[in-house]
Amino acid sequence: MRHPGGHFLALGWCLCLLYSGYELARASSLALFNKSDAGLSGALTSAVSFVLSVAMLGVYGVGAEVLGGKWTLVVSASGCCVVFLAFAFACFGDADVSRTVVCGLYAFREMYVALIATQVWELLSAALKQRGERESRRWFCIIQGVSCICSAFSGVAAGRLATAGGQAYLLLAAALSLGTITVTAVALTPVKAGGWGFEKVEGKTGKKKSDHGMLSVLRSSASLFRQSPLLAALLAEATVCQVLVATLNLSFNEAIRQGLPREEASGETGAGAAGFVGNSFAVIGLVSGILQLVVMPWAMVRVNPSLLLKTLPVVAGGGFLVTFVSPGFRTATVAFSVTKILEYSVRGTVLELVYQAMADDERRLGKEAIATVGVRIGRTTAQVLLYLCSAVLGGTPPQRALMGVAFVLSIAWGATIRKVEALARRGGGPLPSPPPSPTKQLGLPPVKLFTPQASRNGGRVGGVGCVDGTEGVRRRAVGGVEIDSSGSATSAAARKEDGVVRANGSGSSRSTSSASICSSSHEKDL
Structure with missing residues (x-):
């Protein structure tokens, strides 16, 4: 597979498989989480996920130095495949899954998708960097659009798989997608020396072997954020965005619990909740895919990307205001869906252009740190605060209060986006101010x-x-x-x-x- 087009197709295929398997794993974990009577808290699962993310960041950094980008992806995908097989085995023939399994699955599925997706996008960014910014915009939109449509079909199939064999079938399908990614990654071959992301990260001459350990990688990640204001701004944007997403997730989960009948949401297999979650994210993925394939390729070459990025908190904040005025099952679902569609179709593509313009060290390790640790910091902070609010109020905060918090967070999100846009423009990034005609x-x-x-x-x-x-x-x-x-x-x-x-x-x-x-x-x- 030495032709550049073959690499684009192969890496795009990996993303389609990853997001399709993630939809199944998400439907399974949410169904198990919602029907669990063990009193699981989001703060606990998010804290576990944060610890896993820090550990995986160190493992990824060591692997990139020792193995290179290609074989790090192979090891990561195959290891996650084995973990999902273990979760599927734990869910076979047992309607009452233990609290440990539910907590571990919920935490792991949030961590693994960021770990694998960041590596695949890194290989894509390194390959497309040779073809210029305009080609990168077009390919990013196409690949992300097709992957969203694939995840939509996977979401539709989640309910049927859960009905046929319970949550174990969903987890087996997720493991199968990771196994296919492993096989595809093995077939990848460097097309051109340098710039493709396949080479090992060589250390300096005379560097001690102990400097390649996990602690060294974590120290290097911290120093990158101190030296690069743009990376620090991206970390702040990701943190605020994930606090907002965690608030919306709580509102969405409560809408499912209150909107679905108890026997449907927490039956023997949880197929009702899994099917609703799968169908909801199928609609989100389908609309996101259409936007990526039809609207975004046209908009990215005619509209300033910074303008697209700055419209996200405005549109999302409008949806939160509508839900605040008229709270309910449908309005909460619509507000959650609109925010997710914008996050998938616009935010990911534009920020990928920002990362692509960075130096190799900043793009590789900094992006991985934001995707794993930065995201977990935001969600852990939000989950802990929401858990404390629930403890004080004696129950989940009302939907109107959650939407009010989400609206305030959308304002903070807009401020961080403006900071990222200003730093990217100052540093010659891909978000310049449009010149007058x-x-x-x-x-x-x-x-x-x-x-x-x-x-x-x-x-x-x-x-x-x-x-x-x-x-x-x-x-x-x-x-x-x-x-x-x-x-x-x-x-x-x-x-x-x-x-x-x-x-x-x-x-x-x-x-x-x-x-x-x-x-x-x-x-x-x-």
Whole structure:
């Protein structure tokens, strides 16, 4: 599998399998959690998941140094497959699953999907980085859209599998998806040395062997966040987002408990709750997939990604206000679904562009730390606070109170998103401020600068303009006037005079240097 297209398809296939298996594992764990009479608390399960995430971060860092990206993915997927087989065996033929199994399953399914997905996206980002930002946007939308649709079909099948064989069938299917990911990862072969994410992370010369241990990896992760303000802002965004998601999860779980009949939600197999959860996330995945395949590829090349990112808390906050005014089973489900759709279809794609523009060390270890530890910090904090509120109130907080908290969190989420956007723009990331359109100001028709004709002309549009890759300025000659993206115009006479001055001073004219910049920029983009 040495062709780049084959790698994209293989890694996209891995994501489809991962999210499909995750939908089944989520339906099973939520059904077991909701029908458990052992008094399980979300704070306990989230705390267990946090400990597992910290341990897995250290294991991942050591594995990346020793094995490289490919074999770390193989070991991670195969190990998670074995764990799911053990959970499936524990659920066979026993309607009353022990509290330890339910707590472990609920904590593990939150951890494993972040661990595997981050590694697959890392390999995809490293591969697509060679093809430029525009290609990355298009492929990210397509791959994430197809994976959302696959997870939707998996969610529809969750209820039928639970009815046929109970929760064990769901967990076996999740284990099967991880086994297939393992086989696919083994077949991957580096296409090009460097930049593909398959190589080992080599240590410096003279580095002690003990420096490659788990504690060293955790210290390296902490130092990355101290040195990179953008990583710290991304960690804050992920933490606030997960606090919001945990609040919505509690509201959604309570809506299931109150909206479904008791005998349906907690029957012998829990098939009613599993089916409802599966169908709900099937709708979420289907709508997210349609947005990714139809809307996002069009929007990502025409709309500033930062604008898309900043609309997320606004739309989500509107849904929380509606639920706050009119609380109920349907409104809570709709608010939860809308937030999840936006998280899947917009947030993941735009933030992936931010990570892709980072240095390799920041992208690999920093992204994994945020996906495993950062997410767990947010959810653990939220679960502990909600547990304390429940203890004080003598029960779960009312839905209206939860929606009020969610609305306040959406405001905080918007503030962290603006911070990420500002730091990414300052550091030359993929979220620049859109320049004013000079052609629109002068009443001229818009010109597409990135066209096949432009490629054939070495970056020149119709033979009269070019794309300046060094300064990020787009120029076009219209009626003897050169127009750039900053809105300034230069006459032909002024350009000629400027060219003479430059030729006398530095031995090169303006037009010659501009042509060389266009050519080098075109070669770099390819």
